[in-house]
Amino acid sequence: MQSPLNTQNPNNYLFDTKHLKIQVLGGIRFNNLEAMRVTLGIQKVGKEQVLRQNIDLYNDTSIEKLTRKVAERLEIGTTIVRRDLDQLTNELENYRLEEVENQSKQYEKQVKVLTEKEIKEAREFLQSQNLIPNTQENIGKSGVIGEEINRLMMYLIFTSRKTNNPLQCISLGSSGAGKTHLQSKVSELIPEEDKIEMTVLSPNAFYYFNRTELRNKLILIEDLDGAESVLYPLRELQSKKKITKTVVHKDQKGVTKTMHLTVEGPVSVAGCTTQESIYEDNSNRSFLLHIDESQEQDEKIMFYQRQLSAGKVNHTEELQAKILLQNAQRLLRIITIKNPFAEFLTLPASVFKPRRTNAHYLQFIEAITFYKQHQKFHHIDKETGEEYIETSIEDIQEANELIKEVLLRKSDSLTGACRNHLENLKEYLKKQNQTQFTNSEIRRNLRVKETTLRRYNNQLLLENYIRKVQNKTTKSYAYQITNPEEYQDLKVLIDKALQDCMTQIQLATPPPTNPTKKTAVKPIKPKD
Known part of the structure; x- marks a missing residue:
C-alpha cells in the first residue's frame, strides 16, 4: 500500500487524507530523534483557508491544543483532526527511521575480504623474524618521509587499538611542522573500517554513536584545538573504556522518561596540537610524539617534494607497501x-x-x-x-x-617546544665557541620571535636552566646556560x-x- 506521505520535495512534504491537506514546511530533522518539531500548513479539502502552526508532534498536550484550534478554524470534527494528525506522526516517524538507517548503511565502511594471495603475503610478513625492521622499511616505502622513530611508534600505537588496553598519542610541534601530515600518512596504513577521522566535534558527539560502534577503533582528531568541547568524554572513554549520558525523552503520549546513552570502548585516540601545556590531562594519558623540526628532516621532505614534482616517485611501490601493512592489520586478532x-x-x-x-x-x-x-x-x-x-x-x-x-621527554621538566629551543641554543653556542648569549643575538641567528623567546627565557630561568650574568665592561646583561650536559x-x-x-x-x-x-x-x- 502506497504511503499518503509525499516526500519528493525535501522542503515541503505533502500529506493528503479524505478530509485534510497537510504540508510539512521545511521537512523534518534527522539528528534529533527524541523530538518531531515541524511547521504544518493545514487546509480543509476544497477550502482555501490554511492554518499554519509550529509544533512538536511528540508533545501530546500541544497536539490536543492544535486539534481544537483546527476543528474550530476549519469547521471539522476533532475526531477526524486527531486521527489525521496521529497518522501523519506515524508516517513521518517511519520515514525518518528509514532514512536514518539508509544513511547509516551509506556511510558504513565495508570490511575488505582478502584474497588467498593477500592472506598469504600478509601472514608471511607477520611471521618474518625481522618484523619490526621490516615494518619500519615498509612505512618508509609507503611515503612517510623521515620521522623514523615517531612513525614506527605511531603505527604500533594505532595497532594497539585491537588490544584490551589501547594506547593513545598526541603529536606536538610548531605550526607547519608536519604533525597532521605524519598522523594522516601513518593512519593510511590502517584499514578504513577500523578508523574514524574527525575534524570538528560537537559537545555531545561521542554519546550518539551506537553502543559498540567505537569498540577497538582508531579515532583520529586532526586538531585538538577544534575539539576542546569533547575532551572530557574523550578522557573518560580512554580511562574507563565507557561513557554514559542521561537524557530526558518524551514518548508519543508526552510522558517524560529518562534514557541512558552508553558508548563502549576501548579506543585508541590520536590528535595533533601546538599547545602542549593546555592539554595536560589528555597528554598524561597519551604518548607525546614530538615532531622532528631539524634541518636534516627539512632536507628529507624537500628532497621528496622535488622527486614528486619531477615524477620520480614510485607510486606503485608506495601503494603496495600501504596495502601490505593494511592487510597485516586485518590478520591481527584480539588475544x-x-x-x-x-x-x-x-x-x-x-x-x-x-x-x-x-x-x-x-x-x-x-x-x-x-x-x-x-x-x-x-x-x-x-x-x-x-x-x-x-x-x-x-x-x-x-x-x-x-x-x-618518550621516557626522556617524560623525565624533562620543560615543555617540548622549550626543550627544543634549549638544545638549539646549546648547539649554537657550541658552534660559536661561546658560553654567553643575548636576546638580540638569538633572535637574529636562531630566528625566534621576541614574544616566544621571552616565554622560553622565563621558563628556563624559573627551572634554573639558564642564569643572568652581567658584563663587567659594558655593564649590560646576558644569559648563560647553567649545565650544558644536563x-x-x-x-x-x-x-x-x-x-x-x-x-x-x-x-x-x-x-x-x-x-x-x-x-x-x-x-x-x-x-x-
Whole structure:
C-alpha cells in the first residue's frame, strides 16, 4: 500500500487524507530523534483557508491544543483532526527511521575480504623474524618521509587499538611542522573500517554513536584545538573504556522518561596540537610524539617534494607497501597477552607521573607482543581455557629502543617546544665557541620571535636552566646556560635504568636447554 506521505520535495512534504491537506514546511530533522518539531500548513479539502502552526508532534498536550484550534478554524470534527494528525506522526516517524538507517548503511565502511594471495603475503610478513625492521622499511616505502622513530611508534600505537588496553598519542610541534601530515600518512596504513577521522566535534558527539560502534577503533582528531568541547568524554572513554549520558525523552503520549546513552570502548585516540601545556590531562594519558623540526628532516621532505614534482616517485611501490601493512592489520586478532618479565621492569626515578608512565611502558611492550602474535606460541590457560601469548625478551629490547625518547621527554621538566629551543641554543653556542648569549643575538641567528623567546627565557630561568650574568665592561646583561650536559646526563640515566632492567631479566631467566632448537609457532587462521 502506497504511503499518503509525499516526500519528493525535501522542503515541503505533502500529506493528503479524505478530509485534510497537510504540508510539512521545511521537512523534518534527522539528528534529533527524541523530538518531531515541524511547521504544518493545514487546509480543509476544497477550502482555501490554511492554518499554519509550529509544533512538536511528540508533545501530546500541544497536539490536543492544535486539534481544537483546527476543528474550530476549519469547521471539522476533532475526531477526524486527531486521527489525521496521529497518522501523519506515524508516517513521518517511519520515514525518518528509514532514512536514518539508509544513511547509516551509506556511510558504513565495508570490511575488505582478502584474497588467498593477500592472506598469504600478509601472514608471511607477520611471521618474518625481522618484523619490526621490516615494518619500519615498509612505512618508509609507503611515503612517510623521515620521522623514523615517531612513525614506527605511531603505527604500533594505532595497532594497539585491537588490544584490551589501547594506547593513545598526541603529536606536538610548531605550526607547519608536519604533525597532521605524519598522523594522516601513518593512519593510511590502517584499514578504513577500523578508523574514524574527525575534524570538528560537537559537545555531545561521542554519546550518539551506537553502543559498540567505537569498540577497538582508531579515532583520529586532526586538531585538538577544534575539539576542546569533547575532551572530557574523550578522557573518560580512554580511562574507563565507557561513557554514559542521561537524557530526558518524551514518548508519543508526552510522558517524560529518562534514557541512558552508553558508548563502549576501548579506543585508541590520536590528535595533533601546538599547545602542549593546555592539554595536560589528555597528554598524561597519551604518548607525546614530538615532531622532528631539524634541518636534516627539512632536507628529507624537500628532497621528496622535488622527486614528486619531477615524477620520480614510485607510486606503485608506495601503494603496495600501504596495502601490505593494511592487510597485516586485518590478520591481527584480539588475544590476551602475558608478560612474564613485568616484575623486573622499573622506570628511572626521574620520570614524572611514574604510575601512568609505567602503565604506558608496559602497554607499549604488550603492543609489540600483540603485533608479533603470528610468531608466538599460543598457550592455553589450564584453569580458564583462555588462549594467550607471552612477551619475549626481544620484545622488551625492541620496546626499549623505541621508547627512550618518550621516557626522556617524560623525565624533562620543560615543555617540548622549550626543550627544543634549549638544545638549539646549546648547539649554537657550541658552534660559536661561546658560553654567553643575548636576546638580540638569538633572535637574529636562531630566528625566534621576541614574544616566544621571552616565554622560553622565563621558563628556563624559573627551572634554573639558564642564569643572568652581567658584563663587567659594558655593564649590560646576558644569559648563560647553567649545565650544558644536563640533557645528555638524563639520557645516560634512562639508558642505564633500561639496561639494568634487561640485566635483571637475563640473570633471572634460565638459559635454554637446547639453544639450537626453535620454538614451534602455532599458525593463526584468519577470521572468516
